[in-house]
Amino acid sequence: MKLTSIALSILLAASGTSALAAPPKPMPFMWENATVYFLLTDRFANGERSNDLAYGRKADAAPLRGYLGGDLKGLTAKVKEGYFDSLGVNAIWLTPPVEQIHAGTDEGTGKSYGFHGYWARDFTAIDANLGTEQDFRDFVDAAHARGIRVLLDVVMNHTGPVTEADPVWPADWVRTSPTCAHKDAPTTISCTLVANLPDVRTESDTPVALPPALADKWKKEGRYEREVKELDDFFARTGYPRAPRYYLMKWHADWVRKYGLDGYRADTVKHTEAGVWKELRTVTEAAHDEWKKANPGKVLGDGKFFTVAEVYNYSIGHGREFDMGGGVKTDFYANGFDSLINFSLPNDAKGDYESVFAKFDAQLRGPLRGKSVLNYLDSHDDGNPFDAARAKPFESASKLLLAPGAAQIYYGDETARRLDIAEAVGDAKLRSMMNWDDLSNNTQREGYRVADVRAHWAKLGQFRRAHVSIGAGVHARLADAPYTFSRTYAGTGMSDKVVVALDVPVGKPVAIKVGGIFANGSKVRDAYAGATYTVTNGTVRTGGKFSTVLLEAAR
DSSP: OOHHHHHHHHHHHOOOOOOTTOOOOSOOOOGOOEEEEEEOOOOOOOOOOOSSOTTTTTTTTTTSHHHHHHHHHHHHHHHHTTHHHHHHHHHHHEEEOOESSSSOSSSSSSEEEOOOOOOOEEEEOOOTTTOHHHHHHHHHHHHHHOOEEEEEEEOSSBBOOOOOTTOOOOEEEEEOOOOOOOOSHHHHHHSSSTTTEEEEEETSSSSSOOOHHHHHHHHHTTTOOOOOOHHHHHHHOOOOOHHHHHHHHHHHHHHHHOOOOOOEEEESSSSSSHHHHHHHHHHOOOHHHHHHHGGGGOOTOOOOOEEEEEETTOGGGGGOEEEEEEEEOOOGGGGGOOOEEEEHHHHTTOOOOHHHHHHHHHHHHHHTTOOOOOSSOOSSSSSOOOTTOOOOOOHHHHHHTTTSSSOOOOOOTEEEEEEEEOTTOOOGEEEEEEEOOHHHHTTTTTTEEEEHHHHHHHHHHHHHHHTTHHHSSSSEEEEEEEEEEEEEEEETEEEEEEEEEOOOHHHHHHOOEOOOOOOOOEEEEETTTTTEEOOOEEEEEEESOOOOOEEEOOO
């Protein structure tokens, strides 16, 4: 039986949280401590059945390789319901909303469509399977109304595959060979990621005309003259040559200018010349400044524009230097990025808490000082997630949401959505529909119920949002048994401190060392249990009900 949103809130309240409860008042937002929720729009929530198959697409794809109906209306409904607030989420990264190739193609894993957003046909239009421009505006406005930032997913490297319905762009726009060998910079950049994925000639400064297929499309839609005038104005204003990469920069910046997006996640960054990203940052940040001037009442916080890079296989241990091979090392932070996605956590998380937290803290206080990373445990294209079978969902939450740096929740992490779907092949295993039924029915798994998992993620997420010290503070181990640590932050006009204990024995009170973080006689609140304690002899004695203790100064 499916539950209404009100019934669901009651169910979760019984587990210690509420989908609709007002979260604690957060501290000022910092990207270094952000909790980013990453979702494939087509796989999250279906709010409009009439757009499930657009452009003549068919339900004939291989398992989990076709459109399943998720759309912007469904996503917006979840924003307005308070689903993300209850998780402590303060930023949403959704896959590219641009119009995808219309037909399907087989990459060797069965017929696939561009449901994921990375197979662009027209960078200037919303894909009709996801909704309309108004739907996208409604989503961004709904998120902003709740203090949630929105990140655009930017693809500068390639267009969509070529099909009978989706012609290749001209040779002065894209290359169709060779396929990347990933041995060094040239064999990573001047090549196609895979066969039949045309690579944009981002290195070229040679002026090119609009691709005929795109020009014809705009004429049929009645917007050719407008789009051409905007391009003319852009090139006249910037002085850039009409080279392929500058068209793409203009088109991506338009999304920022029109909707007030707060930053972007850049796709396949190491497969494009590093300097391209610095140029893109300039163009999109200028567009963001334009939007802020036109909409001063809608600007969130300090209005800082944020960028994060997907440099595949970048690890926090690499610091500021990523090895491209052939003796070439690139500093992507110096090329337009505030943060890089940290690919090492899925493997690092196999170790104990301290091995993860101390390593990340040392890098962020050392080589990466002033920069950040976006940690994750699983994603849409990492074939080695930390816990594909969801046997350790509580541990996963603790290691991700309490690790130094920003955190990326992949949709369904918080509901133990399986990442090992038997009938799917390859990355499709990672991309099943959001398991709302499991949450509504409070499905029993081996060792837990799904609503209890959701409750744990929510408590940690809200604590994280309330305390910038979690992601941006200094880490210190206070005790080994139970494992206890502190995080302290001082800077930018504010200070924050917390003490966290994990794997605490339950059934009887346990003394938790606070290591001088909280003074004797002071009152502290355990945000996990909702209990208040007094510090005595440098410790607090828990109520013994939960294995996680989240201590903050009592208000």
